[in-house]
Amino acid sequence: MTSFKSGVVKNIAKLVCLVLVGAALTAHAVSDKERAHIEERIQPVGQVCVEGDSSCGAAVVASGGAKSGEDIYNTNCMACHTTGAAGAPKLGDVADWDGRLSKGLDAVYANAINGYNAMPAKGLCMGCSDDEVKATVDYILENSK
């Protein structure tokens, strides 16, 4: 009787060991495969990019430095010039922009900088320099011919 009992106990002990080893192995295998996914899920929404850090990709805009025409357009001009709100000439509308350019590029720049009818001065980008507004007009014209 006793030997039978101890045999059962040994078997149970073996079983427990197997389960534990199995669990440990499984946990390890999963952790390697899952680690990348977990890290992906828990990473912060925004990443800090230090100026000059090439690992951040091309999207890094030097703070304080000149902004690109495309960035300014997307932030300040898009609301009117993508939808045509208030009669704004749409980005990509070749005929509209051609007509406006007939008075000369400098006049178009000046209207963007100083405002013109429903076009607010600098497109309300009060932090933009004249050159940045010109670069933004260039961006619009580049994409409207």
Ligand code: HEC
């Ligand atoms: C609140 C809406 C609004 C925003 C924001 C806006 N625009 Fe305009 N824009 C207009 C409207 C409306 C016109 C057309 C004015 C007209 O022809 O009477 C116009 C016209 C222009 C013209 C043509 C000027 C000409 O001589 O015909 C340029 C260039 C221009 N916008 C550039 C910009 C730039 C660059 C930005 C962003 C920095 C910007 N706009 C933001 C509404 C806007």
